[in-house]
Amino acid sequence: AIDGTFDVLFRRQGAVGLVHFPTESQAVRPSDAYATNPLRSRLLRDLVPDLRLWLEDKLPEYMFPAHFVLLDAMPLSPNGKLDRKALPAPEQAGSEDQGTYTPPSTPAEEILAAIWGDVLRLERVGITDDFFELGGHSLNATQVASRVREAFHVEMPLRTMFESPTIESLAKAISALQRGESTGEAPPPITSVPRDQDLPLSFAQQRLWFLDQLDPGNPLYNVPRTLRLIGKLDVNALEQALTGLVERHEILRTTYHVSGDHPIQVIEPSAPVEFPLFDLRDLDQNDREDEAKRIAQADAATPFNLATGPALRCMLIQLADQDHVLCINTHHIASDGWSTGVLLNDLSEFYSAAMEKRQPKLSPLQIQYADYAAWQRNWLHGEVLNGQLAYWRKTLEGAPPVLSIPTDHPRPEVQRFSGATYETTISKTLTEGIRTLSKRQGVTSFMTMLAGFKGLLHFLTGQHDIVLGTDMANRTNVQTEALIGFFVNLLVLRTDLSGNPSFEELLAREREVAIGAYAHQDLPFDKLVEELRPERNLSHSPLVQVLFVQQNTPRSNAVMPGIEIGRFPLEVQSKFDMAVFMRETANEVVGSWVYNLDLFEAGTITRMAANFEMLLEAAVADPKIRLSSLSDLLATAEKQQRGSEHKKFQEAGLQKLKKARRKAIAEV
Structure with missing residues (x-):
């Protein structure tokens, strides 16, 4: 709306709208509904990336809007109710599709538009749109580069995304790469390796394994994840979900051993995942939260045995009938920050499938981490x-x-x-x-x-x-x-x-x-x-x-039926x-x-x-x-802050002195 607020309407797809009789509002429509409005189009193009960022934290992926339409106000019928039929279709609205939208004109531009739309979650992308103005960043650029490699069979340097930030310019840059005008050898695809041979560790894994050999039992590289689950939790479905998760991802059932003079990873057979349940409902309500944190913190500090496993450790803490804390702990050798989103998304889908008595809607994995580790060892050597x-x-x-940042305390020797x-x-x-x-x-x-x-x-x-x-x-x-x-x-x-x-x-x-x-x-x-x-x-x-x-x-789009997922x-x-x-x-x-x-x-x-x-x-x-002026600015601010803190300290000391004097006089 003009005042900066948004009216949001959600309707279940396929639902029947409210029945109402035609009125004059259907017969007469304002002309600007059919006109190209560059100012409106520009405003929507500025808003859409921000809206998408905001919605990523609020909605699961399947609820993500396919279109955004900018209206000054919701159309109303004469009796003041929402006039659904007067809502413009996305292609009719003053939207990102109008005015400044330039469609792809070549097969290469069409492929790039599809890639950008997939990575940035955009319905349509024009060939003159700037990748970074649409909300792109370095990670998105990396994802585009990997998809370009698959689609065009060329190795596109990441720098190209910054130097050619539109589809129009990027298509020309890729054409130059295909003609051999720029160098860049694409790495080979990752393929599955036989499981009846020694499986190497990746370079990063080997470093963590070596540190674990030097200092066994150190929990520094634990990756604990704790979730607050509010709602009616089905513990059996959760157990099935965790079992499905470990079966899907081999890395979660991998142990680490020595073969000859080098470490290898061994993928263990799938097995049901069991986890302890700590029931705190008998405790005083005020003590439950502290006890739950103590238990979760103790588990987070418990080391993993990389040789015996398991690589994933879970436990459930019950604070009330519909209040649980789920602790999922892995070693860093088996996961990272990105993995957290994958883990939670897959876990929630396995849980939903168990609750709804159906098969999980997850695409089969073409490769596993062990395949990546073998690929890295084979590719990253020699000239590369x-x-x-x-x-x-x-x-x-x-x-x-x-x-050498100044510290408040001397740096410990270890x-x-x-x-x-x-x-x-x-x-x-x-x-x-x-x-x-x-x-x-x-x-x-x-x-x-x-x-x-x-x-x-x-x-x-x-x-x-x-x-x-x-x-x-x-x-x-x-x-x-x-x-x-x-x-x-x-x-x-x-x-x-x-x-x-x-x-x-x-x-x-x-x-x-x-x-x-x-x-x-x-x-x-x-x-x-x-x-x-x-x-x-x-x-x-x-x-x-x-x-x-x-x-x-x-971010994770985890949704569990009847459960509100929060942080702990x-x-x-x-x-x-x-x-x-x-x-x-x-x-x-x-x-x-x-x-x-x-x-x-x-x-x-x-x-x-x-x-x-x-x-x-x-x-x-x-x-x-x-830079010198920026440093002077900060120095002045720090000086003023120290002066303010010194003044507060003096005033506090003076108040204590006055209080002590009054007490001494009273005693006399």
């Missing part, structure tokens, strides 16, 4: 490996071993991992400013926030050579998207902040750094550490101590000094600052987060502002 290593050796030559989390939200106004600046500079919102974060690190450390890490889903092959497994890779992002650059210049540098890293994301971080052999120090992690991560992996948060561990996770929603950016309690106090992290937002506000207001 040497090419990746050459890039990273050059990029990280002479990099500082430690990012790194410890107790952590805490500080949640923050970047306002709608600033989020819109970041997006506008990013579009203008040809970067993603993440690159803009990353540049701002590195500006903050420069202020904190005084260093001009800033090195940090970021997570990449590393599912560059379409076949891996439906798998549970350890795919995620840590990329090192090194930026030169020397020369007092403007924020615009810093953005350009960050764009090149990020695109270069994305193009060489196939080299596992563990293999990089093994090859570079940085000086090891037990007090900190090698190469990177700080992470800055865009959380853009697909537990205490966290921090494998790094600090890890900042940013997730974009429709109107804002939500941040989670996970930090090491042995190094930082909560107040310090709160100030860092506030300074980060202040820096971004200044950069958005004036992109030409110099």
